[in-house]
Amino acid sequence: MRYGHFDDQNREYVIETPETPLPWINYLGSESYFGLISNTAGGYSFYKDARLRRLTRYRYNNAPLDTGGRYIYLRDNDPNSARSWSPTWMPTRTPLDFYECRHGMGYTSIRSRLAGIESQTRYFVPLGENLEIWELTLTNQRDQPASLSVFSAIEFNLWDAMDDATNFQRNYSIGQVEVVDGVIYHKTEYRERRDHFAYFACSEKLAGFDTQRDDFLGSYRGWDSPKVVESGQSADSITHGWQPIGSHHVKVQLKAGEQKKIIFILGYHENSKDDKFDPPESQTINKRTVLPVISKYLLADQVEKAFEALRVHWLGLLDKYQVVTPDEHTNRMVNIWNAYQTMITFNMSRSASYFESGIGRGMGFRDSTQDLLGFVHLIPERARERILDLAATQLETGGAYHQYQPLTKRGNNDVGSGFNDDPLWLVLAVTAYVKETGDWSILNEQVPYDNKPGSEEALHGHLQRSIQYTLDRLGPHGLPLIGRADWNDCLNLNCFSDTPGQSFQTTTNKEGKVAESVFIAGLFVLAAKEMAGLCEKLEGKGEKQDHNFSLLTSHFYLEKAAKMESTIWQHGWDGDWFRRAYDDFSHVLGSKENDEGKIFIEPQGICVMAGLGVEDGRAQKAMNSVAEHLATPHGIVLQQPAFSKYYLHLGEISSYPPGYKENAGIFCHTNPWIMVSEAKLGNGDKAHDYYSRINPSAREEISDLHRCEPYIYAQMIAGKDAATHGEAKNSWLTGTAAWNYVAISQWILGVRPTYDGLQVAPVVPSAWKNFEVTRSYRGVRYVIQIERKGMGNEVQLEVDGKSINGNIIPLPVENKKEVHVRVTIN
Ligand code: GLC
Numbered sequence: 001m002r003y004g005h006f007d008d009q010n011r012e013y014v015i016e017t018p019e020t021p022l023p024w025i026n027y028l029g030s031e032s033y034f035g036l037i038s039n040t041a042g043g044y045s046f047y048k049d050a051r052l053r054r055l056t057r058y059r060y061n062n063a064p065l066d067t068g069g070r071y072i073y074l075r076d077n078d079p080n081s082a083r084s085w086s087p088t089w090m091p092t093r094t095p096l097d098f099y100e101c102r103h104g105m106g107y108t109s110i111r112s113r114l115a116g117i118e119s120q121t122r123y124f125v126p127l128g129e130n131l132e133i134w135e136l137t138l139t140n141q142r143d144q145p146a147s148l149s150v151f152s153a154i155e156f157n158l159w160d161a162m163d164d165a166t167n168f169q170r171n172y173s174i175g176q177v178e179v180v181d182g183v184i185y186h187k188t189e190y191r192e193r194r195d196h197f198a199y200f201a202c203s204e205k206l207a208g209f210d211t212q213r214d215d216f217l218g219s220y221r222g223w224d225s226p227k228v229v230e231s232g233q234s235a236d237s238i239t240h241g242w243q244p245i246g247s248h249h250v251k252v253q254l255k256a257g258e259q260k261k262i263i264f265i266l267g268y269h270e271n272s273k274d275d276k277f278d279p280p281e282s283q284t285i286n287k288r289t290v291l292p293v294i295s296k297y298l299l300a301d302q303v304e305k306a307f308e309a310l311r312v313h314w315l316g317l318l319d320k321y322q323v324v325t326p327d328e329h330t331n332r333m334v335n336i337w338n339a340y341q342t343m344i345t346f347n348m349s350r351s352a353s354y355f356e357s358g359i360g361r362g363m364g365f366r367d368s369t370q371d372l373l374g375f376v377h378l379i380p381e382r383a384r385e386r387i388l389d390l391a392a393t394q395l396e397t398g399g400a401y402h403q404y405q406p407l408t409k410r411g412n413n414d415v416g417s418g419f420n421d422d423p424l425w426l427v428l429a430v431t432a433y434v435k436e437t438g439d440w441s442i443l444n445e446q447v448p449y450d451n452k453p454g455s456e457e458a459l460h461g462h463l464q465r466s467i468q469y470t471l472d473r474l475g476p477h478g479l480p481l482i483g484r485a486d487w488n489d490c491l492n493l494n495c496f497s498d499t500p501g502q503s504f505q506t507t508t509n510k511e512g513k514v515a516e517s518v519f520i521a522g523l524f525v526l527a528a529k530e531m532a533g534l535c536e537k538l539e540g541k542g543e544k545q546d547h548n549f550s551l552l553t554s555h556f557y558l559e560k561a562a563k564m565e566s567t568i569w570q571h572g573w574d575g576d577w578f579r580r581a582y583d584d585f586s587h588v589l590g591s592k593e594n595d596e597g598k599i600f601i602e603p604q605g606i607c608v609m610a611g612l613g614v615e616d617g618r619a620q621k622a623m624n625s626v627a628e629h630l631a632t633p634h635g636i637v638l639q640q641p642a643f644s645k646y647y648l649h650l651g652e653i654s655s656y657p658p659g660y661k662e663n664a665g666i667f668c669h670t671n672p673w674i675m676v677s678e679a680k681l682g683n684g685d686k687a688h689d690y691y692s693r694i695n696p697s698a699r700e701e702i703s704d705l706h707r708c709e710p711y712i713y714a715q716m717i718a719g720k721d722a723a724t725h726g727e728a729k730n731s732w733l734t735g736t737a738a739w740n741y742v743a744i745s746q747w748i749l750g751v752r753p754t755y756d757g758l759q760v761a762p763v764v765p766s767a768w769k770n771f772e773v774t775r776s777y778r779g780v781r782y783v784i785q786i787e788r789k790g791m792g793n794e795v796q797l798e799v800d801g802k803s804i805n806g807n808i809i810p811l812p813v814e815n816k817k818e819v820h821v822r823v824t825i826n
């Protein structure tokens with residue numbers, strides 16, 4: 001069953017009931033100020049870093065699940081019709097006569113009606129601003145005047161979300177606010193080392209306000225029944241310690257049919273250190289710098305302009321790749337939601353969702369490098385900056401910190417270290433960037449290691465070290481040592497953890513001179529071939545070359561790739577599929593010899609993507625094995641048979657009950673690797689079939705089973721060994737977004753950037769007779785019309801009326817802004 005519907009025209013998902021199986025959320029903000037918002041206005045906001053600069057509180061894993069948000073209460077003050085309710089349904093859960101939530105590109109709008117009072121609240125963050133707007137429109141649809149009270153409510157977080165949730169002996173004493181001219185300023189710790197504060201403002205004259213939670217709610221009440229809302233009277237409380245909140249009270253008289261807009265803004269502001277108080281000797285916030293921003297966005301026409309700018313911004317971004325195919329689920333994911341999700345994963349990495357607390361993880365090295373693959377065409381300048389930030393956290397050994405905090409941009413080992421696949425992903429990110437943009441200058445950028453001044457080297461040198469890192473760490477079979485784990489965080493072959501609660505990610509490991517990963521071997525071949533391609537281009541530049549680094553030849557990388565390939569054939573091929581690893585006892589994993597974990601998805605995908613066995617039928621054999629052993633109607637599971645018990649020598653993978661997460665769940669990130677592989681083998685029907693099995697839009701009709709949002713990918717769908725096979729979890733922040741985007745846009749639809757121009761090599765379902773792709777690339781708009789004439793995958797291209805050799809559209813002459821391409825598939 002469905003809980004809503006897609007409105008493709010408006011690029012929105014429309015939720016028709018507040019009681020979705022799980023909170024279905026959206027994200028606000030695009031660069032520094034961010035928020036998460038559910039379909040019932042739950043969620044929270046932060047500046048840059050969900051852990052270190054949290055603006056509002058949220059209570060994870062609560063009952064009900066979605067507790068804490070951007071709440072508005074309405075109260076009918078007429079004694080004859082007196083009642084109060086939440087126009088977003090939560091937190092009062094008063095039954096509404098009508099409810100609708102529209103999640104769109106960077107905004108969420110919730111509309112409802114009760115007893116003839118309609119309310120619509122549009123939430124968004126204006127481009128370039130560190131604030132969010134709640135624009136409330138009230139309409140009196142009664143034939144009588146209405147006398148209403150509106151209460152806003154948020155709970156401030158004391159900045160460090162971890163500390164805020166744990167350190168009460170201090171925190172109950174430090175909360176401070178100021179309330180001036182109806183604006184509530186949250187300034188905890190501003191008196192000492194913080195130069196930033198939050199503010200919560202309202203466009204209307206206030207009938208009252210509150211800043212102390214207990215005074216607003218009442219000591220023994222929850223957000224579902226605040227005392228102040230019940231009585232209709234704010235306490236005008238000023239908090240001293242305890243729990244600072246922000247609540248405005250506005251009284252509204254509406255004639256029959258009358259409409260009124262009320263604007264709230266919640267924002268973050270920084271002052272310069274030496275000008276933070278006004279007067280300078282006081283402890284009062286200097287508000288001169290923030291007041292112009294506040295007064296600007298309290299004006300309805302400015303809000304409208306800002307919303308329009310956001311809309312146009314997203315139209316422009318999405319316009320970079322648009323497609324019209326016979327499949328509506330493909331169209332809507334490519335044109336709208338998958339592109340949108342790649343932006344969200346680019347911004348958030350794995351830090352803040354309804355499954356990631358924002359406290360646990362910062363920006364992951366391997367996560368962010370892969371996220372770039374799906375994002376780079378949207379805003380290449382931001383991809384460039386991200387690449388340089390990530391590379392600056394790389395270690396001199398070529399290895400990488402597993403993550404960094406976005407606020408400080410410094411790498412750390414908080415979530416573990418020594419994942420031996422990490423650095424190789426950097427190669428894929430950088431080459432994808434150069435293919436997209438033609439910006440070779442990035443390779444010259446001087447980037448430090450571990451952010452240490454004096455250690456700078458050209459980015460190209462970082463890539464060399466990434467490759468060398470693997471070569472320096474080969475095991476007994478000549479395969480790469482796995483380290484703490486490879487892409488599969490839970491394959492912990494050096495961990496041997498038998499202590500309850502110990503973290504598989506951070507606990508001290510064995511030295512790890514034995515356990516090897518076939519996955520890293522495949523990834524190495526892929527990355528080394530990419531390096532070879534890059535160097536070949538650099539060599540080709542000959543005289544014209546203007547790089548400031550010494551170049552290893554493409555030959556060098558091809559040789560290393562070939563050597564690794566032959567090692568894989570020797571020790572990593574099981575006869576019908578690729579093996580997964582060798583453990584600390586040098587026993588094989590992912591082989592017919594194993595009782596459990598006989599076949600894993602990751603090496604099949606990565607090795608075939610790297611080109612292994614594509615020519616000689618072995619890749620096809622591996623794909624057949626995937627279809628036979630791993631594929632289910634809900635997607636492809638990670639491995640089979642699932643581990644039925646905990647294996648000390650395998651680690652976290654066997655800690656999960658069978659069918660969940662890495663233990664044979666459908667770990668969606670890996671599925672597009674199989675789609676790409678099938679496309680490489682020319683199997684368009686198969687590739688698109690796999691694509692559709694996990695396509696959230698195609699799963700909309702089974703939302704009661706799937707349970708997560710039908711407009712974005714989730715990390716995992718429970719596998720066939722699980723009681724809840726088909727149920728999704730961990731929505732939004734997953735490499736699934738980028739990789740599916742790559743699989744469908746570059747490999748199935750087949751329009752992909754190369755160093756020399758756009759390549760067109762579709763491998764689509766045989767039933768597709770026609771489709772069209774519009775792609776912006778290096779400032780040129782390519783309108784590509786594709787028609788199937790035969791049943792194969794051979795293409796013939798006609799570029800602006802002239803047929804060309806090969807399938808790469810040559811870069812157009814300067815000043816040409818649009819190119820028309822006709823493609824026939826034979
Ligand atoms: C999570 C991690 C990712 C890892 C994957 C498989 O999604 O963010 O880095 O590769 O799990 O374990």
Ligand code: GLC
Nearest residue numbers: 415489490504505652661662
């Ligand atoms: C757990 C998860 C895995 C994730 C890791 C991140 O191991 O199973 O998916 O990548 O935590 O730290």
